[in-house]
Amino acid sequence: MKKMICLSRRLLLIVLLFGLSACSARRTDAPRLDSPSNLTPFLPGLTPSRNAPTLRAPTLVSVLPSATPFAHVLMAGETISALAERYSVSVDEILTVNPGLQPQVLPVGQVILIPAPSVASQQALPTPVSLPVSPVRCSPQPGGVWCFALVSNPSAETIALLTGQMRLLDSTGQTIQTQAALALLDNLPPGAALPLAAFFSPMPTGVYGAEMRIITALRLPVQAAPLAPVVRNLFTQVDFRGRSASVAGYVFLPENATAANQIWLAAVGYDRDGELAAFRRVELLTAPAPGQALPFSLKLYSLGNALWRVEVFAEAH
Template identity: 30%
Template sequence: MAECFVRFFSLLLAVVMLSACASSQFETEVSQNTNFEITPYLTSTDDQIDPSKVPVLTPTPPPLPTPTPFIYIVVTGDNFITVAARFNITYNELLIANPDVGNPSFLSVGTELIIPTGEGDGGPPSLEAPTQVPVIESLPRCYPTASGGLWCFLLVQNDRLVPLENLSALVSLYDSRGMEQTSRIALTPLNVLWPGESMPLVAYFPPQAPPWDKVQAQLLTSLEVPTNEERYLTAVVENSQIQISGKGLQGRVSGIVRLQDEQKSASYVWLAAVAYGADGAVVGVRRWERGGIESGGRIEFDFLVFSLGPTIESIDILVEAGP
């Protein structure tokens, strides 16, 4: 047993000695192989780079978001003046931002208006504010109604050689002490006032209108129709008949409307019957509306106009047609 143990121990010692010799030889070989020289490899690229020859890359800035204009939808009773006042902007600012609107005084319900809100609001920046032009004004006249309201008329005359549009005025009521009680915007029954014609601006004060002693009016807007404007067609009234009855408190007007250019057609026709008293003051007005006229056609009209004050002495018929 002791002899076997001695043999096993001797064998184990021999194995350990052989392993040590192999490890020493491997380390010697590794040590010898780690001493190597790096050979540089030549390329066509220069070692020194000239910074002036390095292209500068300019990053493309991301596009800025386009401002979304504020759109207002017209409701019943709206016009440019009331909308401008609602959003605390001027009439001209609203007009410049909406150059394609046909008649700022009479807007169709559902019309979309661009409301200027600063830079990038969608209004054409190249347009300039239109120039206001003077007109001949008469003193305003007011007539109370049975319900406690008040109708006021401001007669204006176009003494220029071009038609006018977008006429408006501010009518104010004052008490006996000269204190302003209330005011309303006065507008014309038609969009356009042709050269040489007169037309009233009309303001209505609903019940109960405050007590007043004096009325004053201030013209707000009056613009020339551009010479290249095609929003209005020249129409003429033919075979007109005017009958004043009812003790002079009503008048009946009838006749025919025809387009002067028979090659064109109109999408709408408006008439305004303006009633005058003995002193030449407006006592009543009524607008009549009908559909269009085909090219070469005509349209008949027949309607009444009433006086809000003195008896009617004469009646004028004004006409407007548009493509």
């Protein structure tokens, strides 16, 4: 009888020790969630707000049809003067349809517009591709208000040069203030959705609604689209109130991709109903070599609705 009791005690001790060892095992496949020093935010920190109003749905206005310039993906060694000669346009005409382009520094892989020779003197913008756009929402923040709308790309082609115009309206529909609405990335990948956002500072009085129209959206042929980095092993941890999310993963640069200096990440958060709830762009100041991966981590804050899931897109620069 005593031997049986001793044997039972030993078995119980072994089971307890085995159980404690199993419970103490830590998950090692998820990337660390601490923020590395090489992350710099593109948009200011967005503090949680439960009073982000949903303003009336926008009236989408199309740009008047015009002769359509086409896209050119910059290659190593190309110059603006050489492109102007090749396409029978002037340097000034190329610079006019590409505001902010610096002729002395042409990043390889950047998409620029080449105006049609017959209408180059008219400085025409391309007719934007028709894309689904969500209703505009605005979220008051310290110093002003963010207004944003989600733009989707249902096609199998990349959309480049996506820009918009955001307007704040009074109760009569008159414009109070206008701002450029910019995307988180230069290109909108096939099947993806990214917000166009504008910040109004300070927030005007008498705002009744907001609307946005797409100014430029150019469809790139598959063979002309730059090879995008791939986000892998995405790990998202949302706090219990849904006000913030810690996101980590790896960004992989395909072997046949052009070497990059930086990686831009666009994090987009949605609530349980699939409505846009948060967004942020983060720039990795280093980039993986082709065929290699680089870990990243970031923090995302809700603009009002509780976060439910997060998507991350990457772009090489």
